[in-house]
Amino acid sequence: MENSILVSKIAAGAGAVSVLALALPAVAQSYPTRPVTMVVPFAAGGPSDVIARIVGEGMSKVLNQSVVIENVGGAGGTTGSGRVAAASPDGYILLSGSMGSHVAAPVLYSNLKYDSRKDFEPVALTVDAPAVIVARKTMPATNLKEFIAYLKANGSKVSQGHGGVGASSHMACLLFNAEAGVKVNVVSYRGSGPALNDVVAGQIDFLCEQTMGLTGQVKAGTVKAFAIASPLRSPVLPNVPTAKEAGLPGYNLSIWSAIFAPKGTPASVIKTLNNAVDKALDDKSVIQKIQALGGTVAAKKERSAKHLGALVAKETGRWEPILRTVAAATQAKK
Numbered sequence: 001m002e003n004s005i006l007v008s009k010i011a012a013g014a015g016a017v018s019v020l021a022l023a024l025p026a027v028a029q030s031y032p033t034r035p036v037t038m039v040v041p042f043a044a045g046g047p048s049d050v051i052a053r054i055v056g057e058g059m060s061k062v063l064n065q066s067v068v069i070e071n072v073g074g075a076g077g078t079t080g081s082g083r084v085a086a087a088s089p090d091g092y093i094l095l096s097g098s099m100g101s102h103v104a105a106p107v108l109y110s111n112l113k114y115d116s117r118k119d120f121e122p123v124a125l126t127v128d129a130p131a132v133i134v135a136r137k138t139m140p141a142t143n144l145k146e147f148i149a150y151l152k153a154n155g156s157k158v159s160q161g162h163g164g165v166g167a168s169s170h171m172a173c174l175l176f177n178a179e180a181g182v183k184v185n186v187v188s189y190r191g192s193g194p195a196l197n198d199v200v201a202g203q204i205d206f207l208c209e210q211t212m213g214l215t216g217q218v219k220a221g222t223v224k225a226f227a228i229a230s231p232l233r234s235p236v237l238p239n240v241p242t243a244k245e246a247g248l249p250g251y252n253l254s255i256w257s258a259i260f261a262p263k264g265t266p267a268s269v270i271k272t273l274n275n276a277v278d279k280a281l282d283d284k285s286v287i288q289k290i291q292a293l294g295g296t297v298a299a300k301k302e303r304s305a306k307h308l309g310a311l312v313a314k315e316t317g318r319w320e321p322i323l324r325t326v327a328a329a330t331q332a333k334k
Helices: 002-031 048-064 075-085 099-108 144-157 168-180 192-200 215-220 266-280 284-292 305-333
Strands: 036-040 067-071 093-098 121-138 159-162 186-189 208-211 223-228 254-262
Touching: 002 208, 036 048, 036 075, 048 075, 048 093, 048 121, 048 254, 048 266, 048 284, 075 093, 075 254, 093 099, 093 121, 093 215, 099 168, 099 254, 099 305, 121 144, 121 168, 121 215, 121 266, 121 305, 144 186, 144 223, 159 168, 159 192, 168 192, 168 208, 168 254, 168 305, 192 208, 192 223, 215 223, 254 266, 254 305, 266 284
Parallel strands: 036 067, 036 093, 159 186, 159 208
Antiparallel strands: 093 254, 121 208, 121 223, 121 254
């Protein structure tokens, strides 16, 4: 009797395990069952926000769920990034990250609450775009050489905006100022969108940011564009010379954007999200919107989660000594 009871219990237990084993894939396959939130760690209107909305819309069509954009600005993108790093790894909260949040911020913030290489699961690289130097339309300089001369002569009176220490716009101007050998007054915002608004309004003098956030204003003539930090001119801004053509050959910077999830997010969920990004980036309407703003969709071979993880490690190793040197030199001049 006891043996038969034991056998029954073992059989029942085995059955329960079998049911659980069958249920787990079903749960994974059902993801997502509700809207997914993508945190943009900057104020609305900047390039990270624009990219997230374009790619997120494409992803929602593949996932059959809304991808809701939430702007959590502050501290150069580290506030929103830290929030995602600490979130539940269930696939329902993502980060629209960038070189700023994952490469520059870890170097420029000593008390950062996340490790960009350890506290996130890479999902996919999305877009890259070259930096552009723009100034208020009333700036007397007419080209980059005149602009640099103006900065050298009036540095103490000149104001340069950025989206917060560690943001890509901060990184872009750190490198420009160092390459040009100028010292200016720096004004920090909660994102490059608000900073650009003040350049347009003439409240501050200039800004350095990727084309995705500046193309519209450059085309509208509300700001002056002096140079683009790429080897070739941009098809959407053909009249803006490259930095090399304009006399500053050392200024070359392409800023990438990507999507990350909290560490521990299931591999099956990452695979689903990566597939959604991949298909979104193949969508003609997505490609057209990104290209129209001067961005480049990540190549097919560059969209894997593995590639993004390797890119973060590589870019951190490449830029860390440069950023530390530039930041130290900037601090020493104050």
